[in-house]
Amino acid sequence: MIETLFVWLHVANWVEFWWVAVGLGGQLLFTGRFLVQWIASERAGRSVVPLAFWYFSIAGGLILFAYAVYRKDPVFILGQSMGLFIYSRNLWLIHAERRGG
Structure with a gap:
């Protein structure tokens, strides 16, 4: 059973299995952000981007x-690092606006 799971997930050992998990x-968290945005927009009756x-x-x-x-994937690393910068900057701007500055 475990061997079948490893084959299906293309992993060779438990370390790789946990990294895949x-x-x-x-x-799932990343996808969840779209559900949060969709639910907030439906509740507001307009498009909104909640905190x-x-x-x-x-x-x-x-x-x-x-x-x-x-995974040592330079394309994936670059893509996520750029996104992290943008998400952080948006949070910074939101909190700065709330502080009044």
């Missing part, structure tokens, strides 16, 4: 970045 968890969207983006992006580093 971490990567999938990051992807939780950016926190889901950061959390999912950080986990996916770690997974990309583990």
Whole structure:
């Protein structure tokens, strides 16, 4: 049974299995941000981007970045690092506006 799971996930050992699980968890968080945005927009009756969207983006992006580093995938690493910069900057701007500055 375990061997079948490893074959299906294309992993050779438990370390790779757990990294795949971490990567999938990051992807679920990253996908969850769209559900958060959709639900908030439906409730408001217009398109909105709630604060939780950016926190889901950061959390999912950080986990996916770690997974990309583990996989040594430069395309994935670059893509996630650029996204992390953008999500962080948006949070910075939101919190600065709330502080009045």
